[in-house]
Amino acid sequence: MLDLLPIAAPALPLDEAGKYVAGAYVVFLVLIVVYVAIMAAKLQRIERELRELAGFAETRSNGDQAAPEPEKASADV
Amino acid sequence: MYGKGLKPLSIATVAALALSLSLVFFYAPLDADQGFVQKIFYLHVPLAIVALLGFVAGGVFAIAHLRSGDSKWDAYSYVSIHMSVIFGVAVLITGAIWAKASWGHWWVWDEPTLVSFLIVFLMYATYYPFRYAIEDRDRQARYASVFAITAGAFVPLNFMAVRMAESLVHPRTFATAEGGLPAEMMLTFLVSLGATGLLWTTLVKFELTAKSASGQLKRLRRALDAPPSGGSSRVAPEVS
Numbered sequence: 001m002l003d004l005l006p007i008a009a010p011a012l013p014l015d016e017a018g019k020y021v022a023g024a025y026v027v028f029l030v031l032i033v034v035y036v037a038i039m040a041a042k043l044q045r046i047e048r049e050l051r052e053l054a055g056f057a058e059t060r061s062n063g064d065q066a067a068p069e070p071e072k073a074s075a076d077v
Numbered sequence: 078m079y080g081k082g083l084k085p086l087s088i089a090t091v092a093a094l095a096l097s098l099s100l101v102f103f104y105a106p107l108d109a110d111q112g113f114v115q116k117i118f119y120l121h122v123p124l125a126i127v128a129l130l131g132f133v134a135g136g137v138f139a140i141a142h143l144r145s146g147d148s149k150w151d152a153y154s155y156v157s158i159h160m161s162v163i164f165g166v167a168v169l170i171t172g173a174i175w176a177k178a179s180w181g182h183w184w185v186w187d188e189p190t191l192v193s194f195l196i197v198f199l200m201y202a203t204y205y206p207f208r209y210a211i212e213d214r215d216r217q218a219r220y221a222s223v224f225a226i227t228a229g230a231f232v233p234l235n236f237m238a239v240r241m242a243e244s245l246v247h248p249r250t251f252a253t254a255e256g257g258l259p260a261e262m263m264l265t266f267l268v269s270l271g272a273t274g275l276l277w278t279t280l281v282k283f284e285l286t287a288k289s290a291s292g293q294l295k296r297l298r299r300a301l302d303a304p305p306s307g308g309s310s311r312v313a314p315e316v317s
Binding site: 018020023024027028031032035043046049050053056060 | 117120170178284
């Protein structure tokens with residue numbers, strides 16, 4: 001029965017076939033767009049974490065520079 | 078390191094995809110048997126070929142990982158398989174749409190090409206739970222490599238078995254005995270295949286670049302002894 005399918009199913013008219021062709025290409029496009037959107041979200045997270053780390057490193061280096069001063073002050077007293 | 082050359086590669090991919098779509102809709106002749114529906118062929122078949130080659134590439138990278146012990150190859154293998162699984166989803170959906178348009182059914186269970194691709198896809202779908210079930214990174218990478226090699230070897234064997242199986246339902250793309258594809262269709266198909274291959278390569282490179290940036294960020298965080306952020310804790314391969 002299945003062997004006869006291609007013979008039994010003639011070419012669809014353009015208006016009917018167009019829906020299927022558009023559907024296939026749109027599915028592909030949607031998959032790519034979803035993937036790129038997920039990757040963009042990941043990159044945004046990396047960027048945010050990088051900013052946090054830069055802020056953390058700056059705070060720490062400022063803290064290191066500021067730390068000796070109280071010692072000096074206490075030594076003077 | 079992985080981001081080098083990503084921009085020209087992305088531009089080449091977009092150009093190749095645009096050329097491929099132009100050829101599909103404005104150059105390739107309509108198929109005498111299937112008519113306009115056959116245009117799905119230029120999307121579905123290259124996606125299937127690239128996905129299967131990607132699975133094999135994942136196995137080859139896994140061999141390199143087991144031979145060298147370099148985690149870079151494990152990342153290549155993981156990303157290749159990951160991208161091929163995504164392409165596999167597209168293959169199954171576009172194939173179902175084509176089947177519905179051509180045969181009147183979304184799926185035909187006694188068609189070896191369809192079922193064998195589904196088996197390969199489902200086999201690779203188990204790669205993720207298999208991989209993430211192992212906590213230790215080294216063991217995880219080794220076991221995942223063994224999986225990738227075994228499954229990668231299964232892909233060409235499966236392909237050959239299907240080619241040897243006699244079937245009149247699913248068309249044979251390169252059946253030259255009855256004339257094969259006309260020159261215009263073959264050119265369009267080859268350009269589509271090249272464009273799909275470029276897309277796969279670009280996305281693999283993109284994913285590796287993101288993984289590399291994420292891995293370097295974690296190393297920087299450890300080096301600075303900074304508190305962890307609320308990011309993902311999934312045990313994915315790290316690349317530097």
